[in-house]
Amino acid sequence: MSTLNRARIVAAAVELIEREGADAISMRRIAAELGVGVMSLYNHVPNKSALLDGVAEAVLSEIEFTDDPSAHWTDRVRIQARAFRQIAHHYPRCTMVVVSRQLSSPAGMIPAERALATLREAGFDGEEAVRMLRMFIAYIVGSLLREVGVTPTFAPVRPDVPVAVADPALFPELYARTSELAACDHEAEFEFGLELLVQAMAVRLGERGLTGREQA
């Protein structure tokens, strides 16, 4: 019964999305959730798009970025990547909202700032650090979208209804890999790619003779 404000509206939106999915969200539903008239929302939020920005910001600002500057840069990269992936765990149905809007607010810049700092301290020059950052963002975004099921997985989203590969003659490889394709351990998949990327970065660094590579 406290007075309406932006934070309460955003919180209600997040909760509603998690409960009923991103498609179910509407100004009317949110207002009803808060026991309030629809147009009252517009006193605190200019429009729905800005509200979704708020949702993204709220979710993003809740991930825990525990950075240990004394750790090896490869571990720092791993930790930051995993922190990002936590979004998909804590707020799975908000994930699409988060990755699909580019924020100019601090919530969206802090992760980038930290990642860039880590990469610089690892020894990458400015240009390469930015490229590495962008590549990591692409990989993480793609992985999260697969995890929440908005992007092709080649694995059944509903494990109880296994998709039968249409024609073994047309798709022999897909058919032969049915068992591997049927299961998708998102954490293992994410870690696999993450390790590959970290390793590739280490190689890149090693090429300039700065440091050796680690972790066979």
Place this chain on the structure above:
Amino acid sequence: MSTLNRARIVAAAVELIEREGADAISMRRIAAELGVGVMSLYNHVPNKSALLDGVAEAVLSEIEFTDDPSAHWTDRVRIQARAFRQIAHHYPRCTMVVVSRQLSSPAGMIPAERALATLREAGFDGEEAVRMLRMFIAYIVGSLLREVGVTPTFAPVRPDVPVAVADPALFPELYARTSELAACDHEAEFEFGLELLVQAMAVRLGERGLTGREQA
């Protein structure tokens, strides 16, 4: 004035999306485009979702997969990845539609089949080939989404309105990299990550002593 059919409807949808954006699409708009009543569409398409599936399928089936089985597997991977990226060039505003629906039709399976075959021939065992494929999909999806501007870029989408990094004191790294962040050559960014991934894959293969690595 030929008779209405699914192909004409899908083609009109693709053209409309490219002309006015994916948000502007609606059954009414498409029907108007075809000079036809709204409900006539439903004689050929069960619902809007299926129509968007058709859009994805049509776009996907138009990309040219020229695979040369005699080429080195690293080049074959590169070529297939670039073929996928062509989507963002030929149908930029359809890209989001394409990557955000998982197709069980041949159009969606052919690329996976070919990629899997390539990875198998490169020497990866079944499980690792699937993991590599998934990692590549994640990277490509993330890259395409950045390219069409639906995912954070940390670069101004409209180059004419450069975003000023808010506070140099809060974001020193972002501030220091302003010039690198301001520009985003999507092709170069894509190639950078692609090269890194291919290289990482080669290393992975080399670890098992199957073949040496190439391209310094």
Place this chain on the structure above:
DNA sequence: GGTCGGGACGTACGGTGTACGTAGACGGGA
């Protein structure tokens, strides 16, 4: 000629975002 199936279409319903007007609460001069 009669019948029948399928495609084109109009209408209607319940939903959406939001522009606009109104009404009440509150606070600060006169």
Place this chain on the structure above:
DNA sequence: TCCCGTCTACGTACACCGTACGTCCCGACC
């Protein structure tokens, strides 16, 4: 004390959305 400006909650209204349903018409077949 009265008045007035500002802020907030709210209802109404509009244009648009996807689509369920009923109707009409035309061509094919018996």
